[in-house]
Amino acid sequence: MTWTTWTEWAATEAAGLRTAGRWRTIRTLDGRGPAFTLDGRPVVSFASNDYLGLSQHPAVVADAHQALERYGTGAGSARLIVGGRPVHAELEDDLAAWKGQQRALLFPTGFAANLGVLSVLGGPDVTICSDELNHASIIDGCRLSRATVEIYRHRDLDHLAVLLARATRALVVTDTVFSMDGDVADLDLLAELCAAHGAMLVLDEAHAVLGPEAPASSEMVRVGTLSKTLGALGGFVAGPAALIELILNRARPFIFTTASTPADTAAARTALGVLRSPEGEVLVARLRAHVARVRAGHPSPIVPVVLGEEQRALDAAEALLEVGLLVPAIRPPTVPAGTSRLRITLSAAHTDADIDRLLAGLNTLGAFDALDA
Numbered sequence: 284m285t286w287t288t289w290t291e292w293a294a295t296e297a298a299g300l301r302t303a304g305r306w307r308t309i310r311t312l313d314g315r316g317p318a319f320t321l322d323g324r325p326v327v328s329f330a331s332n333d334y335l336g337l338s339q340h341p342a343v344v345a346d347a348h349q350a351l352e353r354y355g356t357g358a359g360s361a362r363l364i365v366g367g368r369p370v371h372a373e374l375e376d377d378l379a380a381w382k383g384q385q386r387a388l389l390f391p392t393g394f395a396a397n398l399g400v401l402s403v404l405g406g407p408d409v410t411i412c413s414d415e416l417n418h419a420s421i422i423d424g425c426r427l428s429r430a431t432v433e434i435y436r437h438r439d440l441d442h443l444a445v446l447l448a449r450a451t452r453a454l455v456v457t458d459t460v461f462s463m464d465g466d467v468a469d470l471d472l473l474a475e476l477c478a479a480h481g482a483m484l485v486l487d488e489a490h491a492v493l494g495p496e497a498p499a500s501s502e503m504v505r506v507g508t509l510s511k512t513l514g515a516l517g518g519f520v521a522g523p524a525a526l527i528e529l530i531l532n533r534a535r536p537f538i539f540t541t542a543s544t545p546a547d548t549a550a551a552r553t554a555l556g557v558l559r560s561p562e563g564e565v566l567v568a569r570l571r572a573h574v575a576r577v578r579a580g581h582p583s584p585i586v587p588v589v590l591g592e593e594q595r596a597l598d599a600a601e602a603l604l605e606v607g608l609l610v611p612a613i614r615p616p617t618v619p620a621g622t623s624r625l626r627i628t629l630s631a632a633h634t635d636a637d638i639d640r641l642l643a644g645l646n647t648l649g650a651f652d653a654l655d656a
């Protein structure tokens with residue numbers, strides 16, 4: 284391919300993506316979700332990770348407003364430079380208590396949290412063992428760490444045991460709920476295996492609204508996000524104080540970036556309060572009931588409908604959109620070739636009628652075989 288300028292290079296690359304059917308664009312949805320308008324037409328979104336609808340909760344919105352009034356918009360700089368607001372430290376205390384850990388540290392996003400944690404705990408003398416379906420932020424964190432990276436087959440703890448037996452200083456990292464398949468890691472067995480090999484365990488609990496529960500371990504840190512179940516924006520890591528304080532001092536994605544806005548931080552703090560209250564239990568039960576209607580026995584609110592070829596997934600998503608249901612088609616490189624899928628994410632904010640419509644739409648598509656798979 285010949286090109287002479289960067290603009291020509293970009294055009295050539297873009298043409299390649301278009302030819303491969305992998306060109307992506309951003310939709311603009313208006314409204315508060317999950318009921319939006321798209322190009323003036325009503326749609327119900329089954330695409331968001333706002334699992335409990337807390338981004339719309341009146342108390343969450345009110346406390347974000349209050350923080351905005353009190354502190355203004357931006358945090359100004361990194362917390363080690365300009366200091367935080369009280370709400371940053373308060374949320375860290377609440378997150379540590381929620382996760383049963385000594386300390387927590389906020390990052391601007393969950394993505395940044397994984398980069399920061401893995402780059403501090405990894406290093407040239409460390410072997411990181413990472414599940415093959417871990418999130419992109421874990422993959423990039425592994426790369427950044429300069430550790431030796433060993434990929435184990437998805438949820439295959441026998442394979443992991445072989446890799447651990449070969450390592451001298453090891454760290455195991457896994458999503459607890461896998462973001463494109465909605466299946467879960469066996470955390471008890473993982474913790475046992477790590478303990479047997481003296482390995483650090485790093486859990487990414489970004490999607491863990493329905494579990495699984497992490498076992499207690501002093502050689503473990505728990506990464507999470509404020510951007511999904513808590514309906515705001517930001518990430519965090521919680522764990523033993525010694526580890527968290529070292530991460531605070533060394534993690535470049537914490538040190539060299541502006542802190543989360545006070546409004547987002549306050550929103551997440553109030554959302555966490557709701558989650559841990561009886562009202563939160565009701566919301567979680569409601570979400571569980573929706574999941575059971577769509578796929579009985581499924582452990583998470585992410586329900587994939589694997590259809591195979593990219594075009595099949597794109598056509599299915601388009602057909603659902605025609606009837607006002609936004610269910611994204613997920614395709615390579617996000618998932619392996621031949622496993623393109625619809626990715627349904629459910630929320631307690633969906634009404635029973637929304638779920639009726641989703642089931643009817645999938646039925647019309649004949650997607651139920653894949654759904655039961």
Ligand SMILES: Cc1ncc(COP(=O)(O)O)c(C=O)c1O
Pocket residue numbers: 392393394395397418420458462487489490508509510517518
């Ligand atoms: C498993 C997992 N970890 C981390 C992240 C990143 O979280 P955030 O959106 O807060 O950056 C995501 C987001 O999609 C995720 O699915």
